Amino acid sequence: MNTKVAVAAPTGVSQHVATILVVNDDPVQLRLTEHVLTRHGYAVRLARSAEMGLEALKEFEIDALITDLNMPGIDGWRFCRLLRSPEYQPFNQLPILVVSATYCGDDAEQLTVELGAHGFLPAPFEATKLIAHVRNMLSGATAPRRMSVLIAHPESSTSDQLRLVFFAHGYDTIMAHTLDEALEAYRRDDPGIVVLDADLPQDAIRAFLTRMNTPLRRAAIIVTASEVNASMALETMRVGADHFIRAPYDANYVVAMSERSRRARALLRVEALLEERTRRLRDSEARLRAILRAMPEMLLVYTPEGKILHANHAAAKILEYAVTYLPGQSMLDLVASDDRDRLRERLASRENGASSYVVSYRTASGQTLPFEVTEHRLMFGGRDAIVGMMRDLTDRLPIDEERALLSAALEQSGDVFLVTALDGTIRYANRAFEAVTGFARTEAVGSNVSALSVDKAQWRELASTIARGETWAGRMTRKRKDGTTYVSNSTVSPIVDKSGVITSVVGVERDVTREEELQGALVQAQKMEAVGTLAGGIAHDFNNLLTGILGYASLLRRLVPTDGEIPQMVEIIESSAIRAAQLTQQLLGFARRGKNRNVTVDLNETARQVVKLLSRTIDKRIQLVTDLHFGSLCADGDPTQLEQSILNLALNARDAVAHTEAPQIALRTAKFTMDLGFCERHPGATPGNYVVCEVKDNGMGIEPTVMKRIFEPFFTTKPSGKGTGMGLSMVYGIVKAHGGYVSATSELDEGSVFRMYLPIAMQDPVPEPKPRTKLHYGQGRILLVDDESVIRQTASSMLRRLGYDVVAFEHGGEALTFFREFGKGVQLAIVDMMMPGMDGSALTRALLKLAPQLPIILSTGYGLNDAAQSILDAGASNFAPKPYNWPEFSRVVADTIAPSDPDPPAS
Numbered sequence: 001m002n003t004k005v006a007v008a009a010p011t012g013v014s015q016h017v018a019t020i021l022v023v024n025d026d027p028v029q030l031r032l033t034e035h036v037l038t039r040h041g042y043a044v045r046l047a048r049s050a051e052m053g054l055e056a057l058k059e060f061e062i063d064a065l066i067t068d069l070n071m072p073g074i075d076g077w078r079f080c081r082l083l084r085s086p087e088y089q090p091f092n093q094l095p096i097l098v099v100s101a102t103y104c105g106d107d108a109e110q111l112t113v114e115l116g117a118h119g120f121l122p123a124p125f126e127a128t129k130l131i132a133h134v135r136n137m138l139s140g141a142t143a144p145r146r147m148s149v150l151i152a153h154p155e156s157s158t159s160d161q162l163r164l165v166f167f168a169h170g171y172d173t174i175m176a177h178t179l180d181e182a183l184e185a186y187r188r189d190d191p192g193i194v195v196l197d198a199d200l201p202q203d204a205i206r207a208f209l210t211r212m213n214t215p216l217r218r219a220a221i222i223v224t225a226s227e228v229n230a231s232m233a234l235e236t237m238r239v240g241a242d243h244f245i246r247a248p249y250d251a252n253y254v255v256a257m258s259e260r261s262r263r264a265r266a267l268l269r270v271e272a273l274l275e276e277r278t279r280r281l282r283d284s285e286a287r288l289r290a291i292l293r294a295m296p297e298m299l300l301v302y303t304p305e306g307k308i309l310h311a312n313h314a315a316a317k318i319l320e321y322a323v324t325y326l327p328g329q330s331m332l333d334l335v336a337s338d339d340r341d342r343l344r345e346r347l348a349s350r351e352n353g354a355s356s357y358v359v360s361y362r363t364a365s366g367q368t369l370p371f372e373v374t375e376h377r378l379m380f381g382g383r384d385a386i387v388g389m390m391r392d393l394t395d396r397l398p399i400d401e402e403r404a405l406l407s408a409a410l411e412q413s414g415d416v417f418l419v420t421a422l423d424g425t426i427r428y429a430n431r432a433f434e435a436v437t438g439f440a441r442t443e444a445v446g447s448n449v450s451a452l453s454v455d456k457a458q459w460r461e462l463a464s465t466i467a468r469g470e471t472w473a474g475r476m477t478r479k480r481k482d483g484t485t486y487v488s489n490s491t492v493s494p495i496v497d498k499s500g501v502i503t504s505v506v507g508v509e510r511d512v513t514r515e516e517e518l519q520g521a522l523v524q525a526q527k528m529e530a531v532g533t534l535a536g537g538i539a540h541d542f543n544n545l546l547t548g549i550l551g552y553a554s555l556l557r558r559l560v561p562t563d564g565e566i567p568q569m570v571e572i573i574e575s576s577a578i579r580a581a582q583l584t585q586q587l588l589g590f591a592r593r594g595k596n597r598n599v600t601v602d603l604n605e606t607a608r609q610v611v612k613l614l615s616r617t618i619d620k621r622i623q624l625v626t627d628l629h630f631g632s633l634c635a636d637g638d639p640t641q642l643e644q645s646i647l648n649l650a651l652n653a654r655d656a657v658a659h660t661e662a663p664q665i666a667l668r669t670a671k672f673t674m675d676l677g678f679c680e681r682h683p684g685a686t687p688g689n690y691v692v693c694e695v696k697d698n699g700m701g702i703e704p705t706v707m708k709r710i711f712e713p714f715f716t717t718k719p720s721g722k723g724t725g726m727g728l729s730m731v732y733g734i735v736k737a738h739g740g741y742v743s744a745t746s747e748l749d750e751g752s753v754f755r756m757y758l759p760i761a762m763q764d765p766v767p768e769p770k771p772r773t774k775l776h777y778g779q780g781r782i783l784l785v786d787d788e789s790v791i792r793q794t795a796s797s798m799l800r801r802l803g804y805d806v807v808a809f810e811h812g813g814e815a816l817t818f819f820r821e822f823g824k825g826v827q828l829a830i831v832d833m834m835m836p837g838m839d840g841s842a843l844t845r846a847l848l849k850l851a852p853q854l855p856i857i858l859s860t861g862y863g864l865n866d867a868a869q870s871i872l873d874a875g876a877s878n879f880a881p882k883p884y885n886w887p888e889f890s891r892v893v894a895d896t897i898a899p900s901d902p903d904p905p906a907s
Contacts, residue, residue, distance in 0.1 A: 656699030812838030
């Protein structure tokens with residue numbers, strides 16, 4: 001019973017395992033073919049003859065056949081034709097692969113057609129080619145081509161009978177009724193068999209046969225005749241016919257005689273081919289022996305166990321043995337003792353293809369010589385063998401070691417190494433080149449290095465420098481595979497030969513993009529710091545001037561009548577001064593001169609207030625999206641400044657989406673931990689835990705050139721009168737003053753993202769006190785110290801109207817001298833922080849040393865920065881920011897001296 005064998009496929013699905021029948025009378029070839037097929041997962045049946053193959057086909061279900069041609073008994077020719085004949089119809093479509101050491105090239109192509117086989121493989125063959133043929137046959141990728149027969153016969157009935165019988169035996173038939181038609185068909189279709197009828201004109205038949213009668217003719221020619229004599233048959237055979245058949249005859253007999261003649265014709269062709277091939281092999285062998293005899297390198301042929309089968313004269317000479325001695329010796333006995341285990345492992349590895357290694361051989365005199373061995377597997381005398389080419393490394397080993405060290409250094413270097421031709425064609429690129437540029441070395445070698453350059457003028461300058469034989473060094477902008485650019489610090493030098501001719505160019509470059517970015521960030525930070533210092537000084541002077549303006553405006557409001565033009569003028573003066581004070585506060589915010597207050601602020605609540613304000617004021621088309629951190633998210637700082645910062649970012653986003661089709665502003669809060677990696681990528685950031693407020697828009701984005709300047713004060717891209725350029729600079733300064741970090745990213749037409757990082761606070765926020773609007777009056781002597789006369793005059797006037805006695809001084813030293821003599825009558829000191837000579841800090845400490853209980857109010861236009869906080873920590877009682885808000889200033893003074901009295905004293 002014929003059965004299919006199923007095994008578990010690698011995917012877990014049962015698959016049919018194809019069974020291959022191999023027919024060959026050579027047991028070595030039989031087992032070798034079996035080994036290759038079984039190693040690739042096929043089931044194999046073996047037969048030593050065609051007769052045994054026919055029995056196997058009847059007994060087992062065979063999927064494909066591999067057969068040799070030259071076999072005793074039924075040879076491969078007859079075996080294939082039998083399988084394509086009507087008697088063996090079940091096997092007419094069986095895939096057949098013919099294997100032969102006799103044929104190759106065009107002969108193999110023709111032979112495949114003649115035998116009705118699916119493929120032909122000349123022996124000896126490679127395993128991969130055998131498996132490829134088998135897979136093609138089993139997949140139906142190839143199909144046997146049919147042999148063609150040319151029938152030239154004037155009688156249509158006889159010719160039709162022959163045509164039908166030949167077709168039944170697997171032939172395509174070509175019909176001709178005249179010899180002219182037959183000659184044209186022969187030239188056009190190159191049939192394997194020609195059947196001529198003798199009833200055609202004899203002269204024409206003789207001319208046809210004479211023309212076709214060549215030693216390497218492929219076609220077998222059969223002549224049939226209804227009446228024949230001996231002289232006709234003899235003449236026909238003499239001029240080229242392969243067989244003569246007299247009527248009446250059986251068409252099947254004609255087919256049999258035709259195939260027999262075709263095989264005989266093929267054998268004649270084979271003999272001619274073999275003779276030519278034998279001659280060529282003798283010539284090739286003679287040339288090979290001459291080459292082996294002249295080779296300076298050792299050549300040894302040995303078995304996988306290490307037994308030497310052949311040695312050339314160079315091997316005998318180098319190893320100091322006779323040529324006849326080496327065959328039969330073991331390779332293990334010829335190598336140094338330290339290398340025997342390694343050689344034994346190499347022999348046992350049975351690697352396919354070429355492999356190389358280094359081993360030391362020991363000569364007959366005991367000298368040890370290092371050799372580089374290159375091995376190839378081959379068949380030698382019908383057995384598996386290895387041919388080894390040995391190159392003496394005695395002189396080359398130090399050079400090779402040096403080259404290996406240099407090669408390893410180049411490959412493992414973090415710098416890019418390039419070697420190019422004079423025209424810029426890349427000849428070598430190291431591993432770092434791939435990492436930096438993104439191009440594989442296989443892509444780079446052969447291309448031109450100029451393709452990596454962005455600045456063509458710089459490239460021309462470099463080429464000119466090299467042409468002069470000089471070295472070029474500098475920084476250049478290069479292009480990566482993905483289109484992005486990087487900055488390289490490059491040195492390019494010419495390579496000169498012994499005659500002084502420049503042969504090539506070597507370039508060494510280091511990717512300094514990150515260093516460039518950090519340097520740019522540092523320069524920008526230094527510039528911002530310098531501008532901040534300048535802005536702080538200007539804001540300080542503005543505050544002093546505005547203190548006088550606001551102070552006297554406040555006094556005028558209370559002195560003039562409530563009707564008429566004068567109150568309106570005072571109101572204009574006061575509102576203008578307040579606007580100027582706000583601008584000054586923005587300057588101070590950028591200058592990072594401190595917080596006016598320092599309390600715990602819930603950033604979520606601040607963000608909600610900003611969104612609430614925006615929702616009432618911005619274009620209704622703009623979608624406001626919030627994503628606030630769950631729970632409280634607190635930072636220590638000035639709530640007004642932080643709210644103003646978030647609002648400024650939101651207003652910038654509003655302007656950015658003004659022309660967007662579906663405008664959106666997203667405000668998000670979260671917690672964030674800055675690690676060292678983040679800080680390395682963002683100069684100015686400090687490791688720690690932060691709260692983050694992010695404002696994102698889908699607007700027009702920011703140009704890269706503009707991006708570098710967005711935090712500079714007074715820098716704006718808006719038209720004149722549409723912006724002061726202080727919004728983002730104020731945000732920058734406020735965040736920095738709060739110990740935080742601010743970042744911005746943007747893509748054109750994609751929008752922008754601004755993030756404020758503020759140090760996280762551990763305590764809950766304190767409710768905001770209600771703003772005070774009434775003046776607070778009091779009594780007592782106040783020592784006022786300020787180097788600005790307008791501040792002294794304004795504050796003195798206001799304090800006297802509030803009921804106080806004021807003693808004012810310009811310098812700290814004068815105030816301290818006065819206090820030493822008359823300090824007992826002073827109930828309060830108001831001290832400016834920044835003064836020439838003795839500043840506010842030194843004066844405060846000196847006053848407290850004389851009178852530890854003296855209440856002192858620190859007055860400054862810089863806000864509550866570190867310097868002001870240190871004075872408060874040293875013993876100052878309170879803080880009054882400039883310019884003065886008189887209701888708030890009066891409260892601070894009253895609360896510092898005594899409980900506040902909102903009503904004026906009785907006159």
